[in-house]
Amino acid sequence: FETYVKGRKQQAIPTDEVCENCASPMVIKLGRFGQFLACSNYPECKTTREVAKPGAPDGASAGADGGGESVEETCELCSKPMAMKRGRFGPFLGCTGYPECKNIRRVSKKTGAVAPAPVPIEGETCPVDGAGLVRRHGPYGEFVSCANYPACKYIKRETTGVMCTRAGCRGEIVVKKSKRGKYFYGCSEYPKCDAVFWDKPVAEPCPKCNSPFVLEKTTKKGTTRSCAREECDYKEEVHPTGAPTMAPMGGRDAARDAL
Template sequence: MSKNDEKLFTVHEHALEKEYETCPQCGAELSIKNAKSGPFLGCNNYPTCDYSRPLSNQSHFEDDKVLVGSECPECQHELALKRGRYGFFIGCTQFPTCNYMSKTETPDETGIDCPQCKSGELLQKKSRFGKIFYSCNKYPKCKYIINFKPVSEECPDCKWGILVEKKTSNGKQLICPQKSCGYKRALLE
């Protein structure tokens, strides 16, 4: 780097650009902090000063949206779209008197029998983080779960009831989900 380039990137010039916001309660500096609910501005004098405020209004869903014309099956009051720690759900407006709630999404059926209990069916579900997985609909009796898309084809080596479709560096492959079995083959499309 030449001497002219060093002058372009001096520390004191960038320090002047950064402005700090002060705490309305104690006058100290505010800084960005992170929590489960998302980023927020918090006072640097914490725990002496407990001032904080959210960075964006999108992370807070304060008002429940009442669903006009809906009726709670338990108490016949209106239902509302609410936001909980695991996402959106539909709940009764008379909470905590009435505890009725239903999820907004239902698991998708795959039509593939559970290879472990052989009486249930694998359902496509979504975790609270948005990751898709497949589990038996007989839960909690059967706790079978896989992270890759199941294919209704028996493993030719160990005779397990399904194979899973997995993307690898070699392309898509069908793999046996049993760890003791090492069967895999390329998926023909």
């Protein structure tokens, strides 16, 4: 029997590497940029990998760790070593304890730098599964999430401690950042609820209408508080704490001290 596929000029050299996506053997093919490893299950499976660099001591059989290059990072969740893997969105570090442990860490496509390990936050737990919370470095800045991310999707947001007052909404007013980098305050139930404030909500009832919170605005001139309800005209200048508004009666006090 003919075992070759006729018309396929490309030569495929079998290897003992295994495809990390479909577990088929990988073969060495010759491409425009030189040799590369490809899944023998092509075109159903399009996995490709770089061929191990020549010159390196070929311990291929020792590296049978699930198809990842070993790196010097350990998983902060289960203490197993992390391995460099290639996903649809580029390289990443994955825990070798996968699938029991789904911990991953981002790798910068440009520099190849591994994102710093998440920093555990003491005394805070995930309200979903009770695991610890960690501070992570994401592509859009730091954020706090469950240590079990991505298995648990809980992400903690900076909250103002003010509950949304829209009827039927059980959200909380959280600190948000606009695309232009400006901070504002919006409902955690967004997009279900679109309550939004540009001034900081403070969990103190309005002295005029007893609405559960007031808005605080700080400018160079000072801090003013106003009611979030349009119907209410409460507006007041607030003075920095520690400087109570007192009539100038220092004279009498001074006189008493002198006695």
